[in-house]
Amino acid sequence: MKVDRRSFLSFVIGGAAGTALSPLPWKLIDDSSIWSQMWPWTPVPPDGEVVYEDSTCSLCPGGCGISVRKVDNRAVKIEGKKGHPVNDGGICILGLSGLQLLYGPTRIKTPMKRIGERGEGKWRKISWDEATAILTEKLTDIRNRGEAHTVAAIAESDSGTVPALLQRFMTAYGSPNFIRTSSQVDADELAVKTLFGATGRAGFDLENADYVLSFGAGLVDGWGSPVRMFRAGSLWKEKNVAVVQVEPRLSNSAAKATRWVPINPGTEADLALGIAAVLVSQNMVDTGGVSGFGSWKSDLLSNYPTQKVSQTTGVAADVIVDLAKGFAKADRPLALCGRGKGLVAGSLRETAAVYALNALAGNINRTGGMWAVPESDYIQWPKAATDKLASAGLRQPRIDGAGAGRYADSRYLPNRLADGVNGEGPYPLQVLLVAGANPCHDLPDSKNVRAAFARIPFIVSFSSFNDETSAMADLLLPDHVYLERYEDVPVGAGLARQVIGLSRPVVSAQFNTRHLGETVIAAARAMGGSIADAFPWPDYETCLEETLGEKWDTLMETGVWVENDIDPVADTVRLAGMDAPAIQAEGDVDRFPLLLVPYDSIRISGGTIGDPPFMIKTVADTVIKGKDGFVEVNPQTASAAGLTEGDMATLSTPRGEVRVRIHLFEGIKPGVAAMARGLGHTAYDGYLAEKGVNVNELIGPVEDPSSGHDAAWGIRAKLAKA
Amino acid sequence: MSTLDDKAKGVMDDDAAHAEGGEDTGAGGFIILFFIIGFAASMVLGWVVFPQFLYSQKQQPFSFNHALHVGEVGDGCESCHFFREDGSFSGIPKLAQCTECHEEPMGETEDEAIFVEQYVTRDREVPWLSYSRQPDCVFFSHVAHVVGAKMDCVTCHGHIGESESSRPYEYNRVTGYSRDIWGKNIAGFKRNSWDRMKMDDCAQCHKEAGIIHTSSVQTERDACFVCHK
Numbered sequence: 001m002k003v004d005r006r007s008f009l010s011f012v013i014g015g016a017a018g019t020a021l022s023p024l025p026w027k028l029i030d031d032s033s034i035w036s037q038m039w040p041w042t043p044v045p046p047d048g049e050v051v052y053e054d055s056t057c058s059l060c061p062g063g064c065g066i067s068v069r070k071v072d073n074r075a076v077k078i079e080g081k082k083g084h085p086v087n088d089g090g091i092c093i094l095g096l097s098g099l100q101l102l103y104g105p106t107r108i109k110t111p112m113k114r115i116g117e118r119g120e121g122k123w124r125k126i127s128w129d130e131a132t133a134i135l136t137e138k139l140t141d142i143r144n145r146g147e148a149h150t151v152a153a154i155a156e157s158d159s160g161t162v163p164a165l166l167q168r169f170m171t172a173y174g175s176p177n178f179i180r181t182s183s184q185v186d187a188d189e190l191a192v193k194t195l196f197g198a199t200g201r202a203g204f205d206l207e208n209a210d211y212v213l214s215f216g217a218g219l220v221d222g223w224g225s226p227v228r229m230f231r232a233g234s235l236w237k238e239k240n241v242a243v244v245q246v247e248p249r250l251s252n253s254a255a256k257a258t259r260w261v262p263i264n265p266g267t268e269a270d271l272a273l274g275i276a277a278v279l280v281s282q283n284m285v286d287t288g289g290v291s292g293f294g295s296w297k298s299d300l301l302s303n304y305p306t307q308k309v310s311q312t313t314g315v316a317a318d319v320i321v322d323l324a325k326g327f328a329k330a331d332r333p334l335a336l337c338g339r340g341k342g343l344v345a346g347s348l349r350e351t352a353a354v355y356a357l358n359a360l361a362g363n364i365n366r367t368g369g370m371w372a373v374p375e376s377d378y379i380q381w382p383k384a385a386t387d388k389l390a391s392a393g394l395r396q397p398r399i400d401g402a403g404a405g406r407y408a409d410s411r412y413l414p415n416r417l418a419d420g421v422n423g424e425g426p427y428p429l430q431v432l433l434v435a436g437a438n439p440c441h442d443l444p445d446s447k448n449v450r451a452a453f454a455r456i457p458f459i460v461s462f463s464s465f466n467d468e469t470s471a472m473a474d475l476l477l478p479d480h481v482y483l484e485r486y487e488d489v490p491v492g493a494g495l496a497r498q499v500i501g502l503s504r505p506v507v508s509a510q511f512n513t514r515h516l517g518e519t520v521i522a523a524a525r526a527m528g529g530s531i532a533d534a535f536p537w538p539d540y541e542t543c544l545e546e547t548l549g550e551k552w553d554t555l556m557e558t559g560v561w562v563e564n565d566i567d568p569v570a571d572t573v574r575l576a577g578m579d580a581p582a583i584q585a586e587g588d589v590d591r592f593p594l595l596l597v598p599y600d601s602i603r604i605s606g607g608t609i610g611d612p613p614f615m616i617k618t619v620a621d622t623v624i625k626g627k628d629g630f631v632e633v634n635p636q637t638a639s640a641a642g643l644t645e646g647d648m649a650t651l652s653t654p655r656g657e658v659r660v661r662i663h664l665f666e667g668i669k670p671g672v673a674a675m676a677r678g679l680g681h682t683a684y685d686g687y688l689a690e691k692g693v694n695v696n697e698l699i700g701p702v703e704d705p706s707s708g709h710d711a712a713w714g715i716r717a718k719l720a721k722a
Numbered sequence: 723m724s725t726l727d728d729k730a731k732g733v734m735d736d737d738a739a740h741a742e743g744g745e746d747t748g749a750g751g752f753i754i755l756f757f758i759i760g761f762a763a764s765m766v767l768g769w770v771v772f773p774q775f776l777y778s779q780k781q782q783p784f785s786f787n788h789a790l791h792v793g794e795v796g797d798g799c800e801s802c803h804f805f806r807e808d809g810s811f812s813g814i815p816k817l818a819q820c821t822e823c824h825e826e827p828m829g830e831t832e833d834e835a836i837f838v839e840q841y842v843t844r845d846r847e848v849p850w851l852s853y854s855r856q857p858d859c860v861f862f863s864h865v866a867h868v869v870g871a872k873m874d875c876v877t878c879h880g881h882i883g884e885s886e887s888s889r890p891y892e893y894n895r896v897t898g899y900s901r902d903i904w905g906k907n908i909a910g911f912k913r914n915s916w917d918r919m920k921m922d923d924c925a926q927c928h929k930e931a932g933i934i935h936t937s938s939v940q941t942e943r944d945a946c947f948v949c950h951k
Contacts, residue, residue, distance in 0.1 A: 011759060011760035014757035017760075023909055031776075031897050037857075050810065
């Protein structure tokens with residue numbers, strides 16, 4: 001048998017015919033098409049039972065109700081809770097991205113002890129028992145030496161049971177140094193105390209106002225309770241309510257307003273007082289609800305003539321008169337303040353001036369007006385008994401100087417913490433506890449803050465995330481994230497009613513973390529004596545349930561407790577607090593010809609929480625591009641410095657120097673530069689770290705002479721081609 | 723010229739002589755033989771060897787006796803494979819459902835011991851391999867078929883409820899999907915309605931039952947997105 005060419009060909013043809021008649025080619029074609037339609041590496045969400053769990057978002061002070069969609073035990077989507085008194089089904093971009101905080105790679109998964117150099121990122125995992133022992137031994141040792149006052153705690157809030165437990169711990173321990181992070185709340189509380197003579201906060205009935213005059217408040221940029229503000233904004237559009245935005249920069253809020261009034265940065269108080277002067281001089285005021293009007297009136301008229309105000313503010317005289325008339329003619333006008341999201345305390349002068357405008361319009365404690373809302377008072381614990389060591393510690397002055405001497409009117413001064421630690425304080429700080437705050441990124445003058453942190457021998461972070469402050473810590477005691485824990489969320493945020501939301505665990509704790517409330521109670525119990533006695537609760541949940549009393553059932557049932565019928569702290573406004581000098585920007589005009597102002601955006605989280613990946617992706621490439629951050633300047637300013645769009649430049653201020661790109665923007669006054677706040681993280685994940693510039697590297701705190709609060713609205717700066 | 727012509731003629735004559743000669747018939751036979759060998763080999767390859775290579779097998783975590791359970795429960799298949807309140811289908815039961823009865827071992831079989839030791843006491847879900855899982859691009863509503871059209875489970879799933887042990891799970895090495903979707907028969911022939919669950923089988927049943935939806939204006943038939951969300 002001879003296998004020749006023909007036989008071979010015949011074999012091949014036979015093989016081809018046989019193959020064609022077998023399922024091999026047809027099945028392979030089908031399978032490969034199925035394979036290519038559904039790549040095996042494409043994640044397929046597991047199927048399961050769909051349930052919704054209601055809770056309250058506490059990523060910002062807004063207090064929105066949320067409904068979390070779960071498939072079996074995995075949370076897959078966060079939605080706004082329909083019918084909720086704050087957000088009624090709406091949700092903001094940060095709230096929507098919350099699951100990336102829960103499941104993302106930035107979580108601190110277990111208690112850890114630093115083993116490398118500080119900031120090096122070398123940690124050893126420890127058990128909760130060991131962690132509690134390290135903390136309590138350290139604290140007990142310091143206290144036994146009579147130095148309890150050298151321990152400080154910094155927290156994002158001082159309302160609600162968790163901050164209250166921390167505060168109580170500090171008191172029972174013997175330290176006066178509980179510090180709340182800075183925000184507009186500081187100036188608001190002080191203004192209410194000054195004008196109404198009682199403790200409380202301002203609430204704004206925005207939904208019923210018919211003329212809104214905003215002095216830089218970022219109405220749709222995250223001011224107050226952001227989703228409530230979006231809804232109010234839509235309502236104003238529907239009802240044709242005039243919204244006037246006074247701001248040096250054409251922000252989203254300004255663009256959405258019916259009228260934008262560009263103003264010289266930092267002169268908002270002057271404009272408010274100028275408008276008040278027009279109202280007074282033209283007899284367009286309602287003095288029924290004000291006291292001390294007589295003497296105040298003559299000061300006002302002599303100090304704020306329209307021409308002078310026009311010169312200071314850069315707003316034309318006829319515009320000032322026009323704004324005054326619009327405000328006076330409206331039935332329910334409302335004036336608001338607090339720059340951007342209100343992340344900086346601000347000055348008493350400015351806040352009081354704006355609140356005084358409301359008083360002069362006769363809208364105090366009225367529908368569509370400004371309400372003097374009392375502080376929530378549901379936490380009624382017996383006073384913590386203090387032993388000798390604690391009493392001695394509590395008699396010491398605070399490290400930040402708040403509440404005494406020239407700072408007698410302030411409660412907390414986080415802006416003075418760094419200086420206090422760096423040698424200006426009455427004693428060196430030995431331990432700093434950080435809960436729900438990220439001072440290493442959020443406090444102004446980062447360089448000074450870093451130097452201060454380097455001097456504190458022992459830093460404990462309760463953060464759930466690898467943020468800048470936990471990177472500097474010696475001991476990490478990670479808290480559950482908000483979707484894993486019970487917590488009461490009292491909502492201020494400018495609401496004209498009292499609202500308490502309840503955070504409930506939507507999913508069980510994903511890692512070896514522990515509720516901060518539990519950690520505090522456990523530490524107190526471990527320390528024994530009067531400290532343990534101050535914490536009679538076996539666990540946090542019992543504490544919460546007992547504290548909320550009859551509200552507990554309502555909260556468990558509906559997730560929110562609301563008191564619409566407000567009993568205002570006072571009805572009469574004493575016109576005061578507006579005679580302080582204006583806050584000037586730091587820096588020499590000749591060396592630093594420009595003014596740098598930070599701005600807030602709803603797409604950039606400005607508080608403790610850094611932008612999750614979803615959110616950072618929405619930031620325009622005129623704000624960050626790759627790793628580079630931008631500074632916005634008017635084309636005139638840029639061309640004077642020989643710069644064009646996208647150029648690299650050096651931006652320097654008296655506090656620091658950074659490299660930035662230039663973004664030309666017609667919506668900003670010549671001579672002013674603006675930079676987004678909340679960027680330039682060095683910690684968190686690859687989506688956020690090293691992107692843009694932290695504006696706090698460039699800006700330092702400027703003390704309000706009347707309180708010591710940080711009232712910096714900007715700083716002098718210089719741009720040069722890099 | 724003539725020389726070339728002669729040569730050409732010579733070659734042709736030579737060829738003709740071969741064709742007519744006795745030993746050349748054998749060469750033709752060989753050609754056919756090789757054709758048949760090639761044909762047969764590829765048929766064996768395609769029909770027998772290829773399916774062996776294409777599919778791989780996995781065993782279920784432990785064997786499950788459907789027949790026994792159906793006898794014990796009151797509501798047939800739906801006792802364990804039930805519809806949730808929102809109409810979604812629960813599919814393979816979760817551990818929590820099993821432990822309603824199996825808190826303690828029931829019976830003495832080896833499989834029961836594996837179940838209780840490995841899963842119940844450790845509170846781990848049983849990683850069952852689903853024979854009927856459709857690809858992710860297919861949207862299938864059980865409730866529309868079982869409750870809406872009152873179809874029987876057997877129509878699509880066969881007599882699995884009568885099985886006394888779990889057969890091996892076979893899956894396609896290329897696509898990763900269960901062999902039950904294409905069907906046991908490699909040619910794709912089916913004798914029973916549950917033998918195969920490809921798109922054509924959906925269409926065939928809908929056609930036979932006279933259920934032609936007209937969600938697509940263009941084709942006056944069901945639009946793609948009815949099943950491919």
